[in-house]
Structures are given as C-alpha cells and as structure tokens.
Amino acid sequence: MKNYLLQLKIWAAAVFVTFGFHSCVKDTCTKTYTIYTPVYKTSAEVRANIKSSLPVAIKNPGKLFIKGSYIFLNEVDRGIHVIDNANPSAPVNKYFIAIPGNIDLAVNGNTLYADLYTDLVSLDITDPANVQVKKITDNIFIQRVYTGNFVADRTKIIVDWVAKDTTVTANCNYTMSNKRSDAMVFQSGSALLSSFAAPVAMGGSMARFTLLNDHLYTVTDNALNVFNVSQAQQPVFVGKIALGWGIETIYPFKNTLFIGSNTGMLIYGTANPAQPNRISTFTHVRSCDPVIADNDYAYVTLRSGTVCNGFTNQLDVINVQNLSSPFLLKTYSLTNPHGLSKDGDILLVCDGNAGLKMFDASTVTSLKLLKTIGGMDTYDVIATNGIAIVVAKDGLYQYDYSNKSDLKFLSKVALQTN
C-alpha cells in the first residue's frame, strides 16, 4: 500500500510537472521563399539597348511568333530570341533583342510589335541581324502592375531581379488551415500575351496581340486596344474598348476577333476595324481558356490550376457557323490543356504535363487521338506546313506531323536551367 501511494505521488508529480511546462508548448511555423529585388535602368538606357545582340541562352520561354524561316521567341520579361529555323531539324539561336518587360509580340510584314512593360515598341526586322526601333508608344498597357505589396518605380524600368532566399515566421493556423491563399507576390496582375494567324506569319493561341486588316489588336485584363498599322512601323493608337474583367487571349478568325475570357468566349466583328463590335458571347464555366477557330468551329481549352480557378480540364468544340449564336457541340476531357493549334484536319493540343496531343479533327464530333508525346510540360504550339513548334517548360521542340499517324521529332532547343 505504501509503495502504491508512493507511485501515485510520483506520477501525480510528473503530471504536475508536465503541465507546468504547458507555457513552454509552442507551435512554430516558418515559411522559406525567395525575395526578388528589382534592378532598374533608366528608360533612355533601356531604349538605347533595344537592338540585335549576341544570342543568349533560353531560360524562360514565353510566346512565340513565326515569320518566314525565323522564330521570334519571347524570353519572359527580358526580350526576344531570334531563331533561324530554315532547317527545323537544326534551328540556330542567332540573336537576342533585349526588351525588358516583354511578354507579347506580333509580326506584321517586316515590323515586329512588342510590349515593353507599359509601352508598345515597333521594330524594323527587315534585317534580323540589325533590328531598329522605329517607334515607341508610351503608356498603352497601364494595367501592367505587379500584385502583392511590391510597387515598381515607374520612373525607371526593371531589367533584372536579384534573388535571395529568406525564412520568416508564419502564422501556424494560417499555414495549416484551409485559409491559406498562397498569394502571389511579384507577379504581374495583367500580363499581355501575343499573336496572329496569317499565311507567312503566325502566332500561338495564348496570344494577346493579333493583327487583322491593317489593325493591331491587343487585349489586357479588361480591355481591347486598337492600333491602326496601315503604316506598319508607325502604329497609331485608335482607342480602347472595355470588355469586362478576365480577358485572356485574342484570336483572329475571318473578319472577326475571338476573345477568350475566363468565363467565356467573346466574338467581335471588325466591320469598322477601328471600333470592333460585340456580336455574341459564349459562356462557359470559370477557367483559363485559349481559343482558336477554323472554318465553322472554335476550339477552346479550359484548364484548372491557376488563379483562373475552376476545376475543369477539357476541350470544347463550339459551332460558330452562325457567329451570332455559337453553341457547344462537344466536350473532350483532357489533363491540363493550354495552347492549341490546327492545321487542316490535324489538331494539336498542349496538355500541360501530359505532353503534346495530336488529334484527327476531320470529324469534330468525334476527335480521334492519334498520338501523345509525353515527358514534357507543354504551353503553346504553332502548327503550320507540317511542322509543329512547341513551347515546353524545358525547351522549344519541333515535330513533323506531315504523316498523320506519327509525330516525328525534329529538334529541341534546350533551356539553360541555372
């Protein structure tokens, strides 16, 4: 009995001591991330440096535009690679045009249009080895601001970022609960993307620049900007049309503009090119959605996994025979589709990390998957004349699709990863 009482006392003391340490119990949560500090240059310094320079390694490829035997490939936020693609099996990275803040581009004859943060730059690319600035239109893309707490010095231009890892204390409830939103810091709130389709010059489906009937159309998050480019190297800003929020891409189709938003597809007529008019709207679930069109049908990919929200990953085929009343014809389930391109009966879809998919689209209500190239995370594709140029996370790929039953690998320009 004596022993029993002794044990009880010891255990009670232990419990007391344990709870005595209660004030010491503490949840500690840390968050490690990279802080990027901008490196600025003056506007004069930046503009003086917009020229053909020695090629640089491709690190973060963005939009692309093909013009003749050249590929103009955006290096996100830094400029444009000029790649000689006379031989698709052996493309040569020849020049680099430094344009800080650039993410979009379009080519009109011998003129290349590119965004420089808030400005529009017009370049004469007659001689790719010696491109020349012809005009800079200031403050067109005024929505181009960074989200989060970062505020750029608007009197200068960001030309680089210095990275530094840092660890800070995080709120544990915030970290572990459902409340965390993973807010994006230092990401642009309204990026501008590019493109256009024409026999000799062609952009991707993720484009936010496009050309039609001597006009350059660019979309921002909520507006359509119109430029008269009848004098290609002297674009004149004509006006702006409000579109509503969530605008993502623009694609020319016959004499209309197909504008992808994260809630639908808008169709604008260009009977008056300076003032496009809305013809109709096709609404879909909230999602990111590049769009292309071909003859009687539009093809829209809807994907999840971005701030567009949504949980849909599919390809919608929309009947646009009557532009005033488009309707959904068929839906195909995909993994995480991004850009797409169509050439004849061949439809190529970048399905994110599921790779590149080639469909036989001769019957749109019954697309047949012909081939999947896995092992790469694909963003955008341009398919023309039997050659598919694919932007992926790890490089720029080219495939020959002239044989419908196969996608023949031609080349890869690998990215520099460090």
Add this chain to the structure above:
Amino acid sequence: MKTYILLILLTFLFVDGYTQTQTGAAKKYLFHSINQGGLLTGDGNNNFLLQTINGIGIGKYFAGIGVGIDYYASRSVPLFIAVRKDIVFGRNTLFAYMDGGLNMPWVNSSQKNSRIWPTNYKAGGYYDAGLGWRINGKKGNGFLLSAGYSYKQVKETVSIKPFWPFEPGPNTERIEKYNSQFRRIVVKIGLQL
C-alpha cells in the same frame, strides 16, 4: 522544454531506486501490445491521437515499434520506435517512456481541396517523452495512464504558378517551403496486452 526531455532521459538512465522485484521473471521475454488514445493540447489547439505500439519487454525494459494517427493541426501518421523503462514497480508500476521517429502527413480531402497550388507534403520529425502509471493486471496486462511532451513536424513545399504560363516577373514558378513544428502536452490512456 529541453529541460523536461532531459529529465525524462535522466530518469531512464539513472532512476532505479524503487525497483523491488526484478529477479526471476524479469529476465523473461514477453510480447506486449500497447494500444492507447490521448488528448493533445498545445498553442491554441487541442486534438486527439490514437496509437498502437508492439514490441518485446524484458524485465523492466520494453522496446517496440509504434504507429498512430495524430490529429493535431494537420492529420498525420507518426511512425516511431518506442522504449520504456519501469522505474518503480510492484503491484502497480511507474514508468518512463520515450518515442522517436517520423511524422508522415496524411492530409484530408478538405485540406487538399483548399490548396490552389500543387503542394507536396514531406515527413518531419516526431518524438514523445513522459511518465506513466500502469495498473497491472494478470499476465503482464495493464491499464495505462501517461502524460508527456510531444513534438511533431510537417513540411510542405508549394509550387505557385503564375496567372499566365508566361507571366512577367522575376520567375514563372515560385517555390515556398513551410516548416511547421508543433509542441504539445499529451495525456494518454490505454491498455497493455
């Protein structure tokens, strides 16, 4: 809290003074299954755990492997090595225990669905140390009551993609690493079979 862990460790190593009946049967190897549940209380959060420990006892010592479910802050599965030492025993027993191993995240569907960005969870550290009281039954069985200090860690890596694949900015994909360390008081009850 390091002081507390040190006290338990010292108890393990040096406290032997009240052992009274260690001869004879003490040398026999016996399999034990310890099954217990408990309450975790920490920095603004209370939740419960369940665990089972299975191992071999010899004399006043026990060693085994344990696995459990820990619902504190974020559901996880601790997998650990457990050691115990009887400090004072007779009809009932006072014991010290130390568990150490890995804490493997087992996030529930609501946590998964709440993440906008792909999140990769990694195992972190886990340990638990304290004192307990065993009311002995027949054939080594007993009812257990224990209190201790418990630590678990959860590591997360979040890959944040930009609004657009070609978003301007310093990079196109940001990596954020979260290291969550939870220190709790734990009180457990259970059965030793």
